[in-house]
Amino acid sequence: MSDIQVQDTADFLKALGEFNRLSLVYRLCDCQSPQNAMCLCDCCSVDASVVSRHLKTLVQAGVLKQEKKGRERTYSLDRSRVAKELRELADRIETNIE
Amino acid sequence: MSDIQVQDTADFLKALGEFNRLSLVYRLCDCQSPQNAMCLCDCCSVDASVVSRHLKTLVQAGVLKQEKKGRERTYSLDRSRVAKELRELADRIETNIE
DNA sequence: GACACATTTGCACAAATATGCAAATATAAG
DNA sequence: CTTATATTTGCATATTTGTGCAAATGTGTC
Known part of the structure; x- marks a missing residue:
């Protein structure tokens, strides 16, 4: 497994691993x-600006999808993407290579 | 979901979400x-002392199990625990409550 | 264009985190 | 008891991160 892959996975988990973002x-x-x-x-x-930054972090990590709707931006979970990532990690960790 | 549960899950993910620890x-x-x-x-x-600290973090987060063997301490993955935690999160996120 | 509302950005700052080195501790072996 | 090896801890430090506030930006409405 390449360093870049490890870093990507770490970044993904780090995005989820903060109280307000996970909330x-x-x-x-x-x-x-x-x-x-x-x-x-x-x-x-927390302040709206903080929420804005956390949302940005989550979008960049691929956790959320962002849409522009007039003067608002709407956010939704990328459910399949997040679930897939977590399950792949779970599978990898559970499998004891013989 | 209580704040404490969210915090616990965030701490678990944060423990995994760092390059050297994930490595x-x-x-x-x-x-x-x-x-x-x-x-x-x-x-x-990185320095051995840094590894020591990362291992401690992972043990505290429930990712690793530690054993004492003479003057060494040995570490192993708590595979079922980690996989269970990740899958529960995946399930929760994938399930769109109707 | 003027205004209202939603969101982002610049700035400052405190707290948390990762790191290396040297010293301390623990424990096996002689 | 002394030595060698494995690991942890104390300390200093650089970097990252989370935060709030005020200002800037974007966009719909009048």
Whole structure:
């Protein structure tokens, strides 16, 4: 496994491994439609600018998808992508190479 | 989901979300028997004391199991625990609550 | 264009983190 | 007990990261 692959996976996990960001993810987990940033602010008690930055981090890590809707931007979980990544890691770790 | 549960999961992911620590995990992935710290030093080019600290972090996060063997300490992946945690998260994220 | 609202960015700062080195500790072997 | 080896800890430090506030930007509405 190349260093770059390891780094990519580490970055993906790091994006999820912070309290406020994971709270945002769980919050979006329960939403059927994309949500805008203002709405997502409710779930963590930090400044809107901080939420904006966390959302950006999650988009860059491939956890969220972003859409422009007029003056708002809406966010939704990339459910299949995140689940796939986590399951691949789980499989890799559980498999004891003989 | 309680704040404490979110924090625990975030801490677990954060432990995995660092290059050298994830390298250690992948390295142990390919080992059938527990390895000592000196041996594990090979896989990341940092001081032994740094490896020691990373291993401690991973043990505290429940990723690794530690055993004392004479003057060495050996480490092994808690494969089932890690896989279970990752799969639970994957399931939660993939499931769109109707 | 003027205004309102949503979001991002620049800046400053505190806290957390990763790191290396040297010293301390633990323990096996002689 | 002394020595050698494995690991941890204390300390200093550079870097990264999370945060808030104010200003800037983008965009719809009047």
